[in-house]
Amino acid sequence: MESPSMDDLECGFVNVPDSVRVACYWYWLSGHISEEGIVKDLQAMRDAGITRAYIGNIGLKGGEYGDVRMFSDEWWRLLRVALKTASDYGIETGIFNCAGWSQSGGPWVTPEKSMRFIRSSSVRLNGGDFWNGIIPEYSDSMQLVKALAYPCEERNPDKSWTIVHNDGQETTLDMCMDDGQKVRSLIIRPSGRVMCHAELLADEEGKFRSIRKFIIDRTNFSTSVGFIPDAPVVISVSETSSDKFRLSLGKPEAIDTTSKITVTLSTEPMVERWPEKSLAKMYQRPDPKWDSYIWPLEPDYGGTDSAAVRSAQVLDVTGSVSDKGELVWKVPDGLWTLSAYYMQSTGMTNSPAPPEATGLEVDKMSRRHVGFHYDSFVGELLRRIPENDRRGLKVVVQDSYETGSQNWTDGMLDSFKVKFNYDPTPFLPVLDGHVVDNEDVSSRFLWDLRRFVADAVADNYVGELTRLSHRDGLTTWLENYGHWGFPGEFLQYGGRADEVSGEFWNKGELGLIENRCASSCGHTYGKKRIWAESCTSGKPAFTNYPGNMKARVDRFFTEGINASLLHVYIHQPYENLNPGMNAWFGTEFNRKNTWFCCMGMFTDYLKRCGFLLQQGMYVADVAYFIGEDTPKMTGPVTDGLPKGYSFDYINSEILMTKADVRNGRLVLPDGMSYRLLVLPEQKTMRPGLLQKILGFAKEGL
Template sequence: MRIKFLSVLFSLFCLVSYVSIAQINDLKSGFLHPANKYTPGVYWYFMDGNMTAESITKDLESMKKAGIGNLIFLEVNVGVPRGNVDFLSDKWTSLFAHAEKEARRLGIEITLGIGPGWTGSGGPWVKGSQSMQHLVSSETLVSAGDRKKIVLPVPPPKTPFFGEDSFTPEFKENWLKYYQDVAVLAFPLPKANGKITDIDEKALYQRAPYSSGLVKDHLAAPDNSKGNPASAIPKNKIIDLTARMLPDGTLNWSPPAGKWKIMRFGSRNNGAITRPAPAPGIGFEADKFDTTALNAHLDVYLGKIFRKIGKIDKNNTGGLKRLHMDSWEMGAQNWTANFRREFIKRRGYDPLKYFPVYSGNIVGSLKESERFLWDLRQTSQELVIANHAGFVKQYAKRHHLSLSIEPYDMNPASDLELGSIADVPMAEFWSKGYGFNSSYSVIEGTSIAHVMGRSLVPAEAFTAQDNEGWKQHPGSMKNQGDWAFAAGVNRFVYHTFQNQFLPDSLKPGATMGPYGVHWDRSQTWWPMVGSYHDYVSRCQYILQQGRTVADVLYVTPEGAPHVFVPPSSAILGDTIGDRKSFNFDGIAPAQLMLASVKGNKIQFPGGASYEIMVLPIFETMTPELLEKIGSLIQQGATVIGNPPLRAPGLTNYPQADVKIISMVTRIWGSTAVPATLEYRKYGSGTLIWGRPVLEAKDKLYPDYDLTAKILKRKGIEEDFVADKKLRYTHRTSPDWDIYFVSNTTPNEMVANARFRTAKGAPELWNAINGKMSQITNFKTTGAMTSIPIQLAAFESAFIVFAKEDIRKPEPAAIPVEQTLQVLGGHWKINFDKHWGGPEEIIVDSLSDWSKNSNEGIKFYSGAATYHQSFEFKGNKTKPVYIDLGLVKNMARIHLNGKEIGTLWTAPWKLEITDDIKQGTNTISIEVINLWANRLIGDEQKPYDGIVGNKWPDWLVKGQKRTSGRFTFSTTRQYRATSPLLPSGLLGPVKIIQ
């Protein structure tokens, strides 16, 4: 019997080992040849009717050839004369159907925005009654004994956040025309004139963009002070006169003794306009609280598209796959026709007598009014989530589509709450130095995905403005791209691929005004970009496997609006700040309700788990959330945080406050915060609190060092430590651990790194060339593995620990590079005459084109090919490489007539062991620079482009250009005096071992 048991046990061990090895082999295969779904994507922008079937097909075919596998389709109007295809016309929908069919043919996924422009959901078909609304008011003062007829003025609309400059006359007329009475209230005039501060933000009349630095990341907890009692309106003195007002605004009422204020409340459009929409798509934004209004919009816009393209087959690899809500840029609303009814249902009391608070009046007390405003914002958030995002998700599902959301910027809800609705939470980051810092959205998007178990985390990538001017290229973007990968992004969706509707002879061609990183087929380097996309696809494949390891979970405060920003002490750097040795995520209260505890770790159904949870330093918390936190601690969780002082809103007030204090006393043991850090056992878990928690630089969370110290005391090793500037991220599964590491400096380095895993002997996987090599020089101590890692400037690598790889370490020295020969002497260089270059020149040494006295070379943009023959007399006992030294900006190498590869970043070298031969060899190096120099050169010549929003006559009439310019673009980002950019093969070119 014992022998049989051992035999079965051995068989099971062999089966598990076989499965593990098979999974690693599958991982290797996927890394070498990533499937189409792991490729990067683009924002595919169309410019207000400028579109043709030919340009659509050319764009899509160029994407496929270059390794782009998905796109987001949007039409806008940014700085280009209108085309002849009206948005949503029969011709337009036919062209969209053509694009969708071509995408299916090519296996390219389409994600479609849910409205014209990039910002929201609306259009000219949205009526005022179904638009985003504000509750506005007018005030009239009366006294007892006044014999004048009381006529209440119609409340005016609030000034739109973006102003009225983009309003068409028709839109402005409709905006001013829409009005609907809601209520009339009267109350005795308070003795003092106190007002609530920041009322436009607190009452959701405005929500400014967080990325622009115009607004706080969160609102403070409701104020517990009473303020000046003389400023308050006694709630029991407020009289509802709604039924006393006639249609013309006349009020049939005689005021009692004293002075009275009468407020007429009405609903008006909030001034949010579809932006920057094509002209036929300009209109009201649909009501974000009302499913009927949203459904009406979706059926006009998407319904027309669906009827044209037919039933969506979810089994197709390409074509329409997803709907998309882009960054929230339509401001806030605080009213809808059924808002009062929804408020009563959700908060448990009637808001009618608190309507004066909307305009900053104090009802009852300042404390009571601030609590009402919290309830107002919370109700608004719930309606946005359920009736807008939730409804769009249901709508998408009915049509076999999923939903992606960028839940940030002017969002009047909590970003994490809104984003958790998405099938695909999405982030955004701008090119460093070329616009805003929205890196916080990457932290939010990845947090949502990790907590909710979403494997895909795309980001609108490398968005730009501020005279980016075609300066970016794969090599310049490497460091920031690796930051995004380490931060948790695992799909780049480049902003932007502008539809190239102009003739192919006119380059750089069409742009989205000054915006975007120009990721399209008119780029100089587009023929070589596939090599870079291979790198990105390999990274994205690995970073979508398993789950991300993070030890710390930051809970956000309840309430809206809210942007999750971790303590700055947990980040190294600024715009592209890297995580420290304990990674983290943020979580919204609604998501936390999904948590449980297993093995003293906080876990979620999607697989995420955390060693420790950190509460916000915030005065309020609802009893429901506090009960959940207490339950998690009882089950074994470790939690850092001081107790709340009270509940936030007026629901069950004041009993809710009493309940909070009772629960705090039970969980924390006391309401008095101890002077030192205290570890309190509660059930099976530990609660850590005290004054040191409050001594935080960022005010909302304790400093990272305190959290790290607590983790170490708990026996948790740092996940990754290095003695040089390396960033990292760590993904895990039962069979492997994989770390992505990246050199954050422009210098070569050898770093000693320590990894929190001992699953097996490590391998280094190079995502640039797909090569996998065993690491022999490593040391395992307990659960940690130490490895010396050599990386070139901004180079990255995957360090893979496979459970079944049990090799023993073999100490080895870092290899020393040896130069066999330098390819000096004569180089023949061929330029393209079409772009002003000389057909052929011969040089004795390599130099920067922009320093050349020949203007055809000095201002040259495009490809030039370097040729040389050389004698090779070395041996091949070790691998042989060619090293190009320095290249501006990409290079493709042929050796002895065979293409060897394309280089776009350091190290600028390729292995040529099998291709170099003894004796004479011929080499050609095709080098491509950027558009800037040719554009600057053309600024020396007469301007013949767009003037007054009109195309030039020579273009419209098909005439020959007479300006002498080589380039043409729809935007102008250079002057004749702009500095030229270094260009060409700068070398030295060497054969090395």
């Protein structure tokens, strides 16, 4: 890329081009909307130098709602006024792709178009006879995926105990087993919040021997961090026979004082942490670490044991199930498990949205369903409002991801087989934690499942919204990360959008990883403008102003941010009420704030910084490879990067398809280059990528 001359830089700095914009979220709260307020808001934005506004219709709980219901004739009229007035004032507009700031849903999304997961129900059958009945839990409303049968062994029932983990104290539970029983797994089900270190021990000739040490972490029971909110903690153990076991619970780091913990010792081998590995239970805090979804390679505890399911013995009996769920089947000799696998909605809804605009979240893995969602809202907007009245409408917005995970979609068995070259059908029991063949093979299947989900969310959700937006003359703007239940890979996810954004608050930790997520995506995927949702805040209200926000703004400019979106301009519908509409979130970037009349100085500063930072290429010396595991919201950084040097994260897609080596540097098509490629401390990598990186080394990197 040719560098601009000093004359060009000076001219652009003094007279910043119109293409360099300061944006804001423009929230319409809880039906409180007026035409007079819309016009005055836009006048105030224009005078303050805000030249892009993203309209979000937000519904807050606990407050009184206004008279304007979303999708009413009056709401459509006011939206038309807003888009036309903004166009007349030279303000570009964007629209959130649904009500609320997260994520993509509405009342038009029915369960079969929503985010879904696999659930199952099973019965045990004795062989040698015909079985004539309804498959487990069948109903007309269920979406049957498969009905499978596989041999199983006769085993003793699991034994369970209940313990109360006293607040602030270590606790011990002794558990007696019948002679000869082989314990192969430990299952822990807390009734409330608990986080602590734990250890399972077995009595051997009067002395307890440690079998496993692990962490119990069940601190968030929201469906935003998993579609099975109360999923158990499952630990695989080496086959152990003992009359007595002991569970030692360390001092809790978090606990509900009334929480009871049910502890089960099972003779069945179970896949270690299968709820986490299947996305049923996800990282429970808003700051997932680089390795939050990377697990140690566990020893094979069940590989040679007859208790493990054999993939070669799994029978697909779906073809014999009638459209009423009836199955007539000659059961082979022995004891068999018959399992029915269904798709079920996760139940997640778009939020925080007005009640009339709230509905299920659309399936993020289906182009067809995402297209239906887009047409139901953005498409309806384009049909209702004449093109000349919305000529300034440019952007379809997706805020940070906060709507939890899913792990299945329509036609996924066939798509999975094409992608990974094997049939996933025999491995469906793994989604309930059953070991198929051995634990290593079962965990590999779950790795492929998570990778499939991440790829599908990027391509079929973000990619499809971008494709449809382009078709209609629009672009997409995306925050390429998620604090609650994000199932994707942040670089790939953002790479499918036109523009990406990070985020930072005036105080606290939000921003420490989000902005590097955005800038690394922008640099590696060739995006010129890299935004940050800037200066977000919580309570107390009216305590922030440009002078105490500037340091945080400047900090994240140094991490690659070069465009500013202010959070938040709340629509002011009432002239007789001061200091106006407000909420618990955001700095008061609105005309009712006493210092807003001086905002032009601040936006001039932001624009001049943005102009300079958008020239040339960002200088990053090191590219940190984030690995291929998913989900992923950040990357690894090793200690020792000297001061004065910077870095980007890079993913396998860029390394495989765009990266090259020239003069000892890793080079990308748009001109970005790096002196070093740093690999994470991992023992696994897919063969194709390994060969690619070996090639880089041979070429002098």
